[in-house]
Amino acid sequence: MFALIGRKRGRSLPRGVPGAADAETGRVLPRPLRRVVRFAVSLAVGRVHIPRHTGPIAALSFFAATGFYGMSLGGHSQNFAQTTTTAAGFAIDDVKVSGARETSEIDILEQLGLDGTTSLVALDVAEARERLAKLPWVEQVSVRKVYPGTIEIVLKERTAFAIWQHGDDLSLIEKNGSVIAPLRDNKFSNLPLFVGRDAETAAADFDRQFDAWPQIKARVKAYVRVAGRRWDLRLDNGIVVKLPETNIARAMQMLSTLDAEQGLLERDIASVDLRLEDRTTIQLTEGAAARRKVVLEQRTKELKKVTDRS
Template sequence: MFALIGKKAGDPRSRSHVAYLGAEDRRVLPRPLRRMVRFGVSLATGRIHIPGHTGTFATFGFLSAVGLYGMSLGGHAQDVAQATTAAVGFAIEDVRVSGNGETSEIDILQLLGLDGTTSLVALDVDAARRKLSGLPWVQYAEVRKVYPRTIEVMLKEREAFGVWQHGSELSLIERNGSIIAPLRDSKFASLPLFVGRDAETAAASFVDQMAAWPDIRSRIRAYVRVAGRRWDVHLDNGVVLKLPEANIGNALAVMARLEKEQGILERDIAAVDLRLEDRTTVELTTGASERRKDALEARTKALKKAGEQS
């Protein structure tokens, strides 16, 4: 109510003054609140029709949201999804593995945790790929879902190049020198043996150099790295070829000539020293050395006796 003094009821100035005072004192709600008020009024007066069972559905929705939120906080959402989707027909029943020559299918199943109740929907393909890539022989792994109950595992395995002996340990290595796994059986006995420090990293380049000498290479049983600088090669008959640090090709050419002209590798020798370019040294076996010594002594005595008689 507004109090008007000294003005007539019909005076226009009075009406304008009333309107002015009303506009000043009136409070206007923000637009979002006005919508809420109008909705509340309409709901109270029955102008808005609410379908039956809305409250029941809303209650269930609220409880479901609270449950999901609780499972998320507790870290059980994945387990619930796993159990639910497996129960409705998405449990993994078939695993197709390809490309595995050295990797056991049992190891794959155990690593992925596939026990017959694992859900295909809930399976994390990226995590499965990372796990498989951590297996010793696996270079690359691919995992694919095939709905409704199958996964395909495709592997690319590493290739064994040789056996590296470091101390008392034997390990399978790749061509680049990377260790694949410890040597556990005689399955890879035919692979070349590399011995010594840095032998695993220098192996491939040296074997490539030996490719030009197939007759010698076919007889090598072990490549021994000496002081991380040069190689000794052990042949199938026990003879050791001591190669230089540089100009290996020249040394092998000398060795090939000696073998062709004199059949030196078939003699009773222990080693051929090819480290010096201007000369080649042959080391006899213990038995051959003793026989040579005896022969020299006998020859000396014979010459001495012949001189005395003359």
Template sequence: MTSDRIGAGAGAASAKRGSRTRVLPRALRRPVRFIQRLVSGDVSVPPRTETMLFGAVIGGAILYGSVLGGQFGQAVEQTTAAMGFAVEEIELSGNTYTPVDDVFAALGLDGRRSLVSIEPAAARSALTDLPWIASARIAKVYPSKLVVEVGERSPFAVWQTGEALSVIEQDGAVIGGYAAHPRLAALPLLVGKGAAETGAGFVATVQQYPIVADRVRAHIRVGQRRWDLRLDNGITVRLPETGVERALERLVTMQDELDVFGRDLAAIDMRLEDRTLFALTGNALEARQALIEARDAAREQARRGNRI
């Protein structure tokens, strides 16, 4: 019984030790065995192997440091450019409002550039970061040609808030600041807070009446509730909050019958359904006042003459 117990105890201890034994993964077993044989002297090392290994380690460290410092990329850039892969020809299309210099700067083409080092995905991202460019396609034609096709956003109007002028799309999204350009000069001008978001529908309504639309120079949003029209001769047409189409039809009729756009008026107030109010310019008001005074003087003189 004693021996059985002793045996049992030894077996338990052996089991404990076995449970603590660590087994290397299969992928590491062969390298570890080789190192053990190398250390024990079972494997003979060829001459200069240590020097080669040391050089490989140092070279790897230098290469790693160069990559981190950006020097490796510069070396590749210069080497491949010198080998005949420098960008010599650029075919650019689709840019109407984006300056060529902005495209070149975004692509890093303001200096000598290797075609090999240009990453199309990074180049597309850099181009679409420009205000006007919505999409871009990059193609490398070896040994030295780069093809760039861009798709620009569609301008709808110029939006003025205070003294700031911005070019906007039809949904009111701002493209960028306004810059002098023949095509942009012909865009509708929207003025005031809320004009960008609601301008497309209003401009479309006004364009249904060409006799009015051809004279409009600015669409002015008033109190984010209604619109005024500023004509090319300075007349302001005040439109109602609702029933804009009916007001414009009345305005067209008055223009046909009375040539109101040719009168010396400061404003035409269409906000009331049953009447139209006219505001005279300062000069017209003075002239009218002088006419009234002259008429009254003539009547007074005629009255006195009748008494005599």
């Protein structure tokens, strides 16, 4: 065994080969370079067999790598991948959408940029989610690939709480006051209408205060924010109820009592002013005021006749 080891250690590289002199002087090449030197020596003396067509294949590989690198720098690698994978049968031919009540599938397809030749392999799921999240009604969205050519999209949409009128514009809002989208049709006409600056942010809290008076709440057509401090109620018959800044419960209780005992809200009046705690002011309509004036004048004449007779 010692003889074998001695022969292995004593083996030196042929003369004229790099590293041979080092072996003779007892110095050894670093381990990472030994195989490189041995391969170079074997290649030089013809010990290594190179298969045919290795040169053309290597050249083609080099040019292909160069081409891919160039496409990557030029931003065309995505187009190339899409074209090749589409041709291989991975074109998106089905989009399954669930949870979309207000979001149309046309908007979804346009947002994703699908044109019938889009490759499922080349589709960036994260980018698709980001694009769909920009749609007005979308609160949450998930996108999943189902090979060979299907996309599954699950939406969670926002909930419309009320309509907000600001100037001449009408918008749908959530409970927190966030604007969802402009109002386009009468589909949401049953929602309460809040009018004025800052009305959208205070709408939900103010609306909850009317749950104790459902009969009056059912008759409110618009909640109008006044100077960002208080509210007016516009009822279905045109009457305006002016509420105070604070202690709205007291004012609503007063209004409810007057309506129950005297049918106040069924009379020919223009407004009810509840802003002051010690009094309630009622304004008649123009027609009612004119009729009242006639009645008062007639009563005054009758009283004068009675006075003259006596």
